[in-house]
Amino acid sequence: MKYKSTSEPMEMSYFRLNLLSFLRDAHPDKADDFSFIAGRGDMAAEAYSEAIKSGLDHIQAAEIANEALFKGLHFSPCNTIVEILWNEFQGEVPEDKAKELALRLLPECESVFAGYPLSDSFSDEPEYELLYTELTGAIALYLESHNPLHS
Secondary structure (H helix, E strand, C coil), rough: CCCCCCCCCCCCCCCHHHHHHHHHHCHHHHHCEEEEEEEEEEEHHHHHHHHHCCCCCCCHHHHHHHHHHHHHCCCCHHEEEHHHHHHCCCCCCHHHHHHCCCCHHHHHHHHHHCCCCCCCCHHHHHHHHHHHEEEEEEHHHHHCCHHHHHH
8 A cells, every 4th residue: 555645635534634624714824734734633633543542532532632733723824813913903994805915925925923922812912902903913914015905
């Protein structure tokens, strides 16, 4: 039996597919990293298996597996930008174009995100408001100097 490299798409386990779906929505920059997806998927499957072997039920085992699968991914820069576009620029950016524009803004906003200690619970931290304000300013400057909906 020949196996495909983990750097290319292949038949995916439940955990890998679950992670890929999540990444496409929340972390599109990671959705093509099949090695990352395979590693996390395998780690989650192993965590699930170990939990079942230790006597936990399927619901508890799934919770443990999901913890391993999504660790460090709960805060989404892309979804944060979409939220800002919806909240602060609703008159300038149609809601159905916000995700597309957020994908173009991600590289423009990297330096802003780099100045903050992003974590799974970052949106609950006081620094989140500062990030939100700084991103709003960066997005406003971008929208003033570009015509993103017509490019």
